[in-house]
Amino acid sequence: MRVLLTGGAGFIGSHIALLLLERGYDVLIFDSFANSSSNVIKRIENFLDNKALKYKLRVINGDIRDKKILESIFSKCVKENKPIEVVIHLAGVKSVVESLTNPLYYWDVNVSGTLNLLLTMKEHQCYSLVFSSSATIYGLSSYVPILEEQKISPITPYGQTKVAVENLFYDLYKSNVNLWKICSLRYFNPVGAHPSGLIGEDPKGIPNNLFPFITQVAIGRQKTLSIYGDDWETKDGSGIRDYIHIIDLAEGHLSSIDYLNTSESCLEFINLGSGKGYSVFQIIRQFELSTGCRIPFSIESRRDGDVAVSYADISKAKRLLSWTPKRSLEQMCLDGWNWQMKNPNGYG
Numbered sequence: 001m002r003v004l005l006t007g008g009a010g011f012i013g014s015h016i017a018l019l020l021l022e023r024g025y026d027v028l029i030f031d032s033f034a035n036s037s038s039n040v041i042k043r044i045e046n047f048l049d050n051k052a053l054k055y056k057l058r059v060i061n062g063d064i065r066d067k068k069i070l071e072s073i074f075s076k077c078v079k080e081n082k083p084i085e086v087v088i089h090l091a092g093v094k095s096v097v098e099s100l101t102n103p104l105y106y107w108d109v110n111v112s113g114t115l116n117l118l119l120t121m122k123e124h125q126c127y128s129l130v131f132s133s134s135a136t137i138y139g140l141s142s143y144v145p146i147l148e149e150q151k152i153s154p155i156t157p158y159g160q161t162k163v164a165v166e167n168l169f170y171d172l173y174k175s176n177v178n179l180w181k182i183c184s185l186r187y188f189n190p191v192g193a194h195p196s197g198l199i200g201e202d203p204k205g206i207p208n209n210l211f212p213f214i215t216q217v218a219i220g221r222q223k224t225l226s227i228y229g230d231d232w233e234t235k236d237g238s239g240i241r242d243y244i245h246i247i248d249l250a251e252g253h254l255s256s257i258d259y260l261n262t263s264e265s266c267l268e269f270i271n272l273g274s275g276k277g278y279s280v281f282q283i284i285r286q287f288e289l290s291t292g293c294r295i296p297f298s299i300e301s302r303r304d305g306d307v308a309v310s311y312a313d314i315s316k317a318k319r320l321l322s323w324t325p326k327r328s329l330e331q332m333c334l335d336g337w338n339w340q341m342k343n344p345n346g347y348g
């Protein structure tokens with residue numbers, strides 16, 4: 001089965017690519033490399049020392065907003081008699097902070113880009129899609145754990161773009177309920193790395209997210225972690241999030257493909273998280289305990305666009321996808337640290 005994996009060279013995409021290849025899928029990675037490194041591809045190929053597996057991977061450099069290139073990819077696959085049967089769509093921009101200052105760019109890439117992809121899929125009768133949505137769409141959620149039916153109220157342009165795409169899915173599905181099969185996966189906070197330490201998270205510039213910032217402090221690339229507020233309405237005053245091991249998250253995508261393959265037309269919005277909430281202080285403590293590193297920190301003011309608490313109810317994912325996250329917070333720390341130690345400067 002041939003899968004188009006947009007954004008396949010990124011942190012999440014590279015882990016999904018590896019699992020797909022290991023399970024025998026034919027994988028087309030489509031990536032602009034604007035936020036990822038071409039070294040990722042070499043790492044994936046090196047990991048797959050079995051030649052037969054390597055030849056199942058193809059990489060195309062391109063921008064999701066370029067409809068011509070998307071069309072040529074789909075057409076070429078049809079000509080090869082190996083049409084794209086399912087798309088995992090991860091390509092997009094994802095910095096909450098950047099989206100506040102550059103909303104047009106976020107709408108262009110995340111919404112127009114997805115529209116291009118859907119138009120191209122329809123033209124080529126490809127109707128199966130797994131999409132990377134985000135827990136950020138719940139915004140100031142009124143209760144935890146967060147259920148999929150909970151009110152959607154994004155508080156940032158980034159979140160708005162994810163909601164816009166989900167609304168588009170809804171219209172699409174309604175327009176012909178016998179056609180599309182879509183899983184929109186609402187990610188919580190993916191962290192950690194592949195246990196080999198060959199692929200992992202390599203943010204460009206100063207990391208926005210907590211976990212890569214911690215590993216960069218531990219390796220000496222950053223001096224001190226800034227904690228964005230110790231006055232939140234939580235037990236210890238720091239923000240609470242749902243951290244999920246990247247391999248668990250990647251496995252959720254493979255389970256989604258299985259689900260789509262065995263389903264009639266469907267549109268499902270599904271939380272992917274660990275179902276547990278940890279505060280920033282708890283993460284620091286666990287990281288220090290697991291790795292023996294010390295993480296110096298300072299307390300700073302709250303960050304724009306943040307919420308106090310966010311963690312998932314994952315019963316829908318368990319029920320529908322027969323999927324369950326298996327890796328502990330300690331494993332997330334150990335694997336994330338293993339990747340950082342083996343690659344102090346990331347892929348560079």
Ligand code: UDP
Pocket residue numbers: 096189208209210211213225226227228229238239240241280303306
């Ligand atoms: N956070 C922090 N310092 C950082 C980055 C994040 O204190 O350098 C906090 C942030 O305020 C939030 C939690 O860590 O409470 C997770 O932040 P992250 O950006 O990783 O994920 P998101 O907020 O997008 O869920």
